[in-house]
Amino acid sequence: MDGFLLSRADRTVHATGTRRLFDDVASASRALHRGDADLVVGALPFDPTRPVALAQPDHTEITDGPWEAPDDLPDLPEVQRTQEIPLPRVHVARVRALVERLELGEFDKVVAARKVALAAETPIDPLTLAARMVARHPDAATFAVDLSAAGERFWGHTLVGASPELLVSRRGNTVTCRPLAGTAARREDPDDDLRAGKDLLESEKNLAEHRYVVEWIRARLAPLCDELTIPETPELTSTPDVWHLATPITGRLRDAETDALTLATALHPTPAVAGTPTEAAMDAIARVEGDRRFYGGAVGWCNSDGDGDWFVAIRCAELSSDCRRAIAWGGGGIVADSDPHAELDETTAKLRTLLGALGV
Numbered sequence: 001m002d003g004f005l006l007s008r009a010d011r012t013v014h015a016t017g018t019r020r021l022f023d024d025v026a027s028a029s030r031a032l033h034r035g036d037a038d039l040v041v042g043a044l045p046f047d048p049t050r051p052v053a054l055a056q057p058d059h060t061e062i063t064d065g066p067w068e069a070p071d072d073l074p075d076l077p078e079v080q081r082t083q084e085i086p087l088p089r090v091h092v093a094r095v096r097a098l099v100e101r102l103e104l105g106e107f108d109k110v111v112a113a114r115k116v117a118l119a120a121e122t123p124i125d126p127l128t129l130a131a132r133m134v135a136r137h138p139d140a141a142t143f144a145v146d147l148s149a150a151g152e153r154f155w156g157h158t159l160v161g162a163s164p165e166l167l168v169s170r171r172g173n174t175v176t177c178r179p180l181a182g183t184a185a186r187r188e189d190p191d192d193d194l195r196a197g198k199d200l201l202e203s204e205k206n207l208a209e210h211r212y213v214v215e216w217i218r219a220r221l222a223p224l225c226d227e228l229t230i231p232e233t234p235e236l237t238s239t240p241d242v243w244h245l246a247t248p249i250t251g252r253l254r255d256a257e258t259d260a261l262t263l264a265t266a267l268h269p270t271p272a273v274a275g276t277p278t279e280a281a282m283d284a285i286a287r288v289e290g291d292r293r294f295y296g297g298a299v300g301w302c303n304s305d306g307d308g309d310w311f312v313a314i315r316c317a318e319l320s321s322d323c324r325r326a327i328a329w330g331g332g333g334i335v336a337d338s339d340p341h342a343e344l345d346e347t348t349a350k351l352r353t354l355l356g357a358l359g360v
């Protein structure tokens with residue numbers, strides 16, 4: 001798929017055609033600051049040292065409301081699961097080993113993820129998949145992003161997903177974040193479901209998991225913002241698949257030159273996708289899981305006024321260039337009192353966002 005789609009309940013950015021590709025943030029920032037580009041769209045990888053997938057599009061449509069998909073999109077094919085990476089019991093063993101390292105004090109929190117490989121006889125059209133996700137997840141930020149700019153390994157690949165998590169948004173000198181951490185699966189029975197949400201709001205383990213993210217964002221934003229408003233306790237939010245703890249954060253920029261792309265790189269990767277301390281967690285993730293590519297990264301846009309929106313790239317899959325194969329990811333924050341089996345179930349609930357839209 002050539003282009004970029006970011007659909008939210010109130011606004012859609014849909015870009016097509018490519019004028020220029022950027023595989024590093026500095027070149028994209030330069031193009032914006034010099035006025036060579038009025039908009040940059042794309043994705044930042046999980047590992048900030050790897051190439052980014054940013055582009056200056058040829059044509060951009062910004063409309064109010066969610067994306068209205070054209071009527072002539074192809075149907076989705078039948079999709080098969082071909083592999084679980086690692087096997088669920090291996091994920092449980094990995095979480096158990098991470099809990100032991102947490103108990104030894106190697107880190108305070110680390111996010112463990114697993115993948116599901118998918119295959120289809122005919123292409124999974126990224127925009128058809130995105131249209132399904134817009135319909136199923138009206139409150140999320142649904143995205144479809146061409147990853148070609150990041151180099152040969154990503155040529156023709158597309159990242160598609162529906163993220164509930166705002167990394168950062170900038171409008172003028174106002175900065176907004178809404179980190180999520182702490183999860184409970186939704187339940188069929190409405191009473192059970194409400195109880196699951198309420199229990200989450202009172203769960204010490206989940207509140208602690210959440211606090212690491214909020215405190216990390218506070219520390220990163222403090223030098224950049226004059227006024228930071230951060231509620232003491234998180235609120236409850238939900239997707240059709242899970243409940244989450246969320247903290248809405250606002251700040252006022254000290255320096256009007258700090259643009260949304262700079263803010264996204266300053267805030268990524270938060271402990272919602274990596275852990276605390278960041279370096280130790282990133283090192284453990286790389287050794288245990290290998291390269292997460294763009295899962296756990298960020299997707300969004302920044303314009304030449306410095307405004308923009310960046311969402312955490314979760315609840316997503318990367319489609320191959322022929323769109324017949326895909327890898328979906330699901331992860332969860334692990335702290336010292338995490339239960340390995342519950343953590344496996346949590347990744348299964350999160351994977352529903354993508355797998356449910358594909359009917360697998």
Ligand SMILES: C=C(O[C@H]1C=CC=C(C(=O)O)[C@@H]1O)C(=O)O
Pocket residue numbers: 111113165180181182183244271272273314315329330331332333334350
């Ligand atoms: C890492 C993921 O979710 C993050 C966002 C919300 C809640 C999370 C949690 O409770 O662990 C994760 O930090 C994912 O969906 O793959």
